[in-house]
Amino acid sequence: MTYKELYNQIKKKRSFLCVGLDSDISKIPDCVKLKFGPENSQYEFNKAIVKATAKYAVAYKINTAFYESEGAQGFEQMTLTVKYIKKYYPEIFVIADAKRGDIGNTAEQYAKAFFEKMNFDAVTLSPYMGADAVMPFLKYKGKWAVILALTSNKSAEDFETLKVCSDPVGETSETEKKHGSDYLFEHVIKESVKWGDKNNIMFVVGATRPEKLAQIRTIAPDSFLLVPGVGAQGGNVNDVATHGMNGSCGLLVNSSRGIIFAGCDKNFAAAAQLQKQRNLRLKCLCL
C-alpha cells in the first residue's frame, strides 16, 4: 500500500486508529470457543472484531506473540486472519507487530514470511542490529518497515533514552557541546531515514510520551508514526494528535485491549464497535 493510499483512507474514514488484534486466547469469550472450538477461536474472534470495526479502522495490527504462544495452530490462525482482512477489506493496512531484527540472510527469511507467505503490508522491526536488519524488507514495493524508536513501556528508559555520541571515539564534538547530543531513539530515526523514505519506513513512538512527539517531528516531519500505548497503557489520543500530526495526518494510533476486549460476553463485537465509535469521536476532533 502506498503512502497516498493510506492517507486517502484516513481522510475517507476520518480516522487514524489502528485496532490491535492481541487476541489472547484466555480472554476470548467462551461463546466463541464453544461455537467454533478453541482451535479456531482466535480466527473467528478476529473475524467478528474486524467485521464490527472495519468501517472505522484504517489499520489492524496483529501481535505475533499471541498466536505463536498457541504453536503452529496459532500461526495458522494469524495467517487466516490476514487472508480474511485482505480479501474483504483490501483497503485496510495490516501490520505484523513482530519486532523482528536479525542479520541480512535471516531478515530476508522474515521478509519472505510476512510479505510473501502472509500478505502483511508492514512489519515492526527492532533497530538494535542496524541497517542489515531492515534493508531486506525495503526491497518489497508497497511494503513497509516500522522501526522501533521510542516505545511506550517504562523500561524504554533503560536504553532508548540514553544520550549517544555519534563520534565513535566518544569525544564530545563542538556541535554536541553547543546543542547537546542525541538520545539513542533520535539517532535511530536520523540514521534509519537514510535507509528508505517516508514511503516505506514508519516509526513506533509510544503514546505514553506525547511530549517527545513534537521533537520527533523535527527529525521525521513526513514519516508515518505508529503510536501504541493508548488505552490500557495510559496514553491520551488527543495529546498524541496535538503533538504528532502532520499535513498528511502521519499517525496510526493503536488501541488493542481497550477495544477488542471491551465486552466479555456474546456481545463482544458490538462492545468493540461501540468502543471504536467512542475513540472515533476523539479522532474526528483532530481531522
Add this chain to the structure above:
Amino acid sequence: MTYKELYNQIKKKRSFLCVGLDSDISKIPDCVKLKFGPENSQYEFNKAIVKATAKYAVAYKINTAFYESEGAQGFEQMTLTVKYIKKYYPEIFVIADAKRGDIGNTAEQYAKAFFEKMNFDAVTLSPYMGADAVMPFLKYKGKWAVILALTSNKSAEDFETLKVCSDPVGETSETEKKHGSDYLFEHVIKESVKWGDKNNIMFVVGATRPEKLAQIRTIAPDSFLLVPGVGAQGGNVNDVATHGMNGSCGLLVNSSRGIIFAGCDKNFAAAAQLQKQRNLRLKCLCL
C-alpha cells in the same frame, strides 16, 4: 538446564560448539524432499543432522526465521525438531534464535511460546526496549535469556558501538572524562546483568569481533557467551577461545551454514559430521 549441567556436558564432550539449524528449505538436498515430501523436509533434514552431530554438539540453535518463512507448516517443523532433540538427546541445550523483544504482557506470550508450548532451553532477545522485554523469560526456572550485545553483522556498528552517557542529561561525568564512556553494547551488558545472573542470562557476542571478547570478559566474567559468526561470516574459533573462554568455558560457539550445508547430496549428514569433527579438533586444542 542449569549452568553446571551445561558445563558438565561441555567437559564431557570436550566441545563448546553449537550447531545452527538454519534449515533453509531451498538448500535442503533434493533427496530429502523427494523421500519425505517438501512439507516434512525441514524436520527430516534436522533429524539427520542432529543424529550425525549430537555426539559432538553441546547445543542446537534453531533460527525461527527459516521456519516462519514456510508458514504454519514451518512452525510445526520447528516444534517437532525441538521435541525430537529433547526426547532423544535431553542433555543437549536447545536455543530458539528468535531475537524477540516486546513489552511485558507480550514478552510473557513469547516466553509461553518458546518455553511452554515448545520446550526450548533458551531464547535470544533484543535489549532495545529494556528490562520489560527480558524479565518475563527469567521467571522460568532452568530456562535462559540470551541477550544481544555485540552482534556479528557489519551494521552492528550503526548503534551497538555508539558511545553512550549513562547520565541521562548527557553531560560527561568526571569518571567518563577519565575512563571514557561505554559503548552501547557494554552498557547493555552492565545493565542486564542486574536483571538476572550467570544462571539465566547469556549474551550474544559475534565471532567477527574477537578483540572485543576480552573487554566483555571484564564486565561479565562468569556469563556464558553465545558466539555466532564462525564459518560463513568469517569469525575464527581459535581467536574466540583465546579471548573469550573463562574457567567454566563460558562459550557456545555457533556454526550454521558451514556445518549443515557442508554436503549437498545424499551424504549431507555424513558431510556435516565430518565438518563437525574438523571443528572439534579446533575445540579440543582449547579445552
